[in-house]
Amino acid sequence: MKEIKGISTGGGVVVGQPFIYRPEKPVVFYKENVDTQKEIERFILAAAQADREILNLATKLRDKGKNAEGDILDAQRALLEDEEFYHKTIQVIKQEVISAESAVQKVSDQIVEEFEAIEDSYFRQRAADVQDISVRLIYILTGTTPVSLADLNTPLIVVAHDLMPSDTAALDPEMALAICTEAGTATSHTAILARGLSIPAVVGCGPLPVKTKNTLIVDGSTGIVIINPKPSMLNDVKKRITSQADERKYLLSRVTLPTVSTDKVKIDMLANVGGVIESKLITKYGAEGIGLLRTETLFFEENTLPTEEEQYKMLLDIANALSSKMAMTIRMLDVGGDKPLEALQSSSTTEQNPFLGQRGIRFLLAHPELMRSQLRALLRLSAKRKIKIFFPMVSILDEVQKFQKFVDIIIDELKRENIECDQNIERGIMVEVPSAALNISNLISEVDFVSIGSNDLTQYTLAADRTNENLAHIANYFDPSILWLIQRIIEGGEKNHKDVEICGEMSGDPLAIPILVGLGIRTLSMSLARIPLAKEIVRTVSVKQCHTLAHNCLKAPNATEILKITKAWCKKNYATLNLAYEE
Numbered sequence: 001m002k003e004i005k006g007i008s009t010g011g012g013v014v015v016g017q018p019f020i021y022r023p024e025k026p027v028v029f030y031k032e033n034v035d036t037q038k039e040i041e042r043f044i045l046a047a048a049q050a051d052r053e054i055l056n057l058a059t060k061l062r063d064k065g066k067n068a069e070g071d072i073l074d075a076q077r078a079l080l081e082d083e084e085f086y087h088k089t090i091q092v093i094k095q096e097v098i099s100a101e102s103a104v105q106k107v108s109d110q111i112v113e114e115f116e117a118i119e120d121s122y123f124r125q126r127a128a129d130v131q132d133i134s135v136r137l138i139y140i141l142t143g144t145t146p147v148s149l150a151d152l153n154t155p156l157i158v159v160a161h162d163l164m165p166s167d168t169a170a171l172d173p174e175m176a177l178a179i180c181t182e183a184g185t186a187t188s189h190t191a192i193l194a195r196g197l198s199i200p201a202v203v204g205c206g207p208l209p210v211k212t213k214n215t216l217i218v219d220g221s222t223g224i225v226i227i228n229p230k231p232s233m234l235n236d237v238k239k240r241i242t243s244q245a246d247e248r249k250y251l252l253s254r255v256t257l258p259t260v261s262t263d264k265v266k267i268d269m270l271a272n273v274g275g276v277i278e279s280k281l282i283t284k285y286g287a288e289g290i291g292l293l294r295t296e297t298l299f300f301e302e303n304t305l306p307t308e309e310e311q312y313k314m315l316l317d318i319a320n321a322l323s324s325k326m327a328m329t330i331r332m333l334d335v336g337g338d339k340p341l342e343a344l345q346s347s348s349t350t351e352q353n354p355f356l357g358q359r360g361i362r363f364l365l366a367h368p369e370l371m372r373s374q375l376r377a378l379l380r381l382s383a384k385r386k387i388k389i390f391f392p393m394v395s396i397l398d399e400v401q402k403f404q405k406f407v408d409i410i411i412d413e414l415k416r417e418n419i420e421c422d423q424n425i426e427r428g429i430m431v432e433v434p435s436a437a438l439n440i441s442n443l444i445s446e447v448d449f450v451s452i453g454s455n456d457l458t459q460y461t462l463a464a465d466r467t468n469e470n471l472a473h474i475a476n477y478f479d480p481s482i483l484w485l486i487q488r489i490i491e492g493g494e495k496n497h498k499d500v501e502i503c504g505e506m507s508g509d510p511l512a513i514p515i516l517v518g519l520g521i522r523t524l525s526m527s528l529a530r531i532p533l534a535k536e537i538v539r540t541v542s543v544k545q546c547h548t549l550a551h552n553c554l555k556a557p558n559a560t561e562i563l564k565i566t567k568a569w570c571k572k573n574y575a576t577l578n579l580a581y582e583e
Contacts, residue, residue: 001228004205007184007472008223009191011200012244015217015229015237016177018210019156021163023147026138031099039093043100046140047080050133057169062277071297072165072189075126076133085111085130101141108134125189132164152176157218159210168193178218180225182208185472198529204472251532255286259535263542267517269535270327270525272503276314279321281528286535289327291525292451292503293318295374296334305370311377319385328385329451329501329525331430333374334360334392355465360393360430365402375410382422390428390451395435400446403427430503432456437485440492447498451525452489454504458482477506478559478566483515487554490520501525511566513537514573518550541573 058073079085085107092103108130115127139146149158150170155177160167162183168190171179176199184190184203194201200220210216210227217226217237226233259267270291273279275298279290298306298314306314319328351357364371378389391403407427414421431437432453444450454477459465461482464475476482486502493500501523506512508526513534516524526534549569556562 001226001230001233002209004208004225004227006180006202006205006223006225007186007191009186009194009201009203009220011178011195011198011220013217013219013221013237013240014157014178014200015215015234015241016155016157018159018180018212018214018216019152019154020210020212021147021149021158021160021167023167025135026101026142026144026146028101028105028138028142030102032102033097034093034099036094036097039098039100039103040090042141043089043093043103043137046100046137047086049140050136051077051080053136054133054166057166061169062275072193073169076129076165079129079133085133099141101138104134104137104141128162128164128189132166135164136166149176157216159208159216163190165189165193168197171197171199173197173199178216178220179203180205180208180210180216180218182206195527248532251536252284252286255284255532255535257535257539259288259538261517261538261541261543261546263544265517265543266522267538268327268523269531269538270329270501270503270523271528271531272525273318273528276317276321278528279318282322282326285528285531287528287531289322289329290318291327291329291501291523293328293330294334295331299333299335305373308373308376311374312380315377315381316384319381319387324385327388329388329390329428330378332361332364332378332389332391333370335363360432361391361399361403362393364391365399365406368406371406372410375407376414379410379414379421379425380419382425383420386422388426388428388449390430390447390449392430392453393432393456394429394443395433397439397442397446400429400443404446431489433460434485437489440489441495444492444496444498449499449501450489450493452486452500452502452504454482454486454502454506457485457504458506461485476559477504477509477512478553478562480554480556480558480562483519483550483554483562486516486521487519494520499523508534510534510537510574511563511570514541514546514569515550515553515566517541517543518546518548537574545573 054073054077058070061070061073089103089107092098092107093100096103111130112127115130148170149167150172152172152175155175157178157180158171158176159180162181163179168179179190179194179199179201181190181203182205186203188203191201191203200218202218202220202223202225205225214227215229217229217233259269261267268288269286270289271278271282271285271287272292272294273290274294282289298311322328358366378387381387394400404427411421411423426448428447428449428451429436429443430451430453431440433456436443437457458475458477462474462479464471490500500521502516502521503525507516507524508530510533513524514537517538524534549566552565553562556565
């Protein structure tokens with residue numbers, strides 16, 4: 001028996017046999033003195049075929065309501081039109097008189113080397129996209145058939161050094177019991193796609209001495225992988241698997257019950273969604289509405305920007321998927337950093353550090369026509385149902401005042417055109433950077449509500465890239481500095497009588513929920529799958545108990561101690577909820 005500790009991405013525990021995925025890259029024989037026109041035509045046709053293949057994968061994901069996961073593949077499609085990759089490949093064919101596959105290999109190797117030399121998670125993910133698309137192109141150009149995980153026809157655990165986005169997207173959740181990789185982080189493309197497909201995964205394990213006939217336990221909740229476990233351990237895990245399945249069924253049967261603590265405090269449970277399909281699942285999972293509608297997914301559907309009318313129709317479709325009484329909070333376009341808007345890339349300057357560049361509200365203020373069309377669509381929707389809007393990545397008061405003035409201008413514009421809208425629409429901001437948290441009293445006085453984005457607040461406060469596997473122990477939202485900032489934000493809301501919500505990964509973490517409730521959060525927005533358990537957690541505890549836990553955590557010196565305190569508290573208070581302190 002051998003136990004390996006990796007990075008947990010969630011999804012529970014499974015037992016099974018491994019499918020060892022070690023795909024060989026297609027062999028490229030260097031060819032020169034070729035017919036350059038013919039090779040360029042071959043490359044163009046291969047690129048068109050690759051685009052169709054990736055679009056098919058992205059469409060399948062979106063058909064399952066996995067919009068964010070489909071966006072990852074869209075980034076690859078954009079490479080097929082990118083000047084640095086596509087046009088440079090054609091240029092190399094012409095200048096060096098070499099075959100299309102030789103040019104693809106040469107250009108991709110250069111780009112990957114450049115990206116991997118940059119200490120930035122965005123460029124590392126782009127390097128993976130370049131590798132993925134170049135391998136696909138070379139397979140097409142050489143006429144060889146790659147080993148595909150889509151061909152997996154027996155339920156097995158996929159073991160690999162790492163998976164490309166297209167590898168993971170091709171998996172059938174019925175056949176892939178789990179994913180176990182040597183590389184990767186909790187927020188890498190592999191982890192994001194695995195969560196979207198509800199496949200348990202452990203990533204960043206380091207060397208995996210796994211053989212085909214081994215038996216594996218992969219625990220996506222704890223990040224533990226066990227090779228050839230003892231019979232007694234296998235029996236225990238099988239019992240746990242059965243227990244988890246029964247508990248999930250039980251939780252889903254209770255989603256319509258009120259989310260009220262034992263001391264009668266109501267906690268609102270909302271969903272983070274990206275499109276119509278997810279919105280249609282809100283009732284099934286017990287969400288009381290949308291706490292975060294990611295409008296950027298509407299902009300990533302095509303390589304061109306959607307018109308005002310197209311945005312309005314898409315937003316109306318999402319609204320119509322909900323009960324008219326359900327909450328609907330819509331985030332303005334949040335792009336930049338690790339979410340570049342490809343439709344505007346050709347006209348924008350490449351930033352040396354996109355995570356500290358034109359992200360969120362900065363991007364919107366720099367593209368007023370884009371913000372204008374989105375605001376018009378949103379305000380038109382407000383005439384048909386009650387909605388709230390909020391702006392991402394606000395860092396200074398000046399940004400709040402500028403967007404407030406911009407909203408007022410658009411409302412006046414619609415009024416002059418006799419177009420109905422909610423002239424008193426609620427406006428908020430996301431608090432994702434320390435400056436906004438520290439200056440919350442001034443910022444919150446200008447808006448109607450705030451929503452905490454715990455992912456970026458953690459990343460920017462701790463100066464630790466949350467996609468970097470070497471920094472996973474630092475980029476932790478249980479760090480006391482994050483709890484102190486959240487407490488400060490909540491206190492700012494209370495003093496100004498404004499609502500404070502939270503919509504990051506932390507809001508759906510069973511260990512974090514009682515701390516957040518204890519600090520004073522009364523609205524949590526999370527991924528749909530996490531809502532049934534989150535609702536049951538609230539019904540199981542009292543706010544008074546949570547308050548005591550939160551203040552004990554605020555006194556702790558580090559994340560390790562906070563987690564120790566919280567896990568002990570959860571094991572005591574979640575006695576009937578086996579999943580709550582394991583996932």
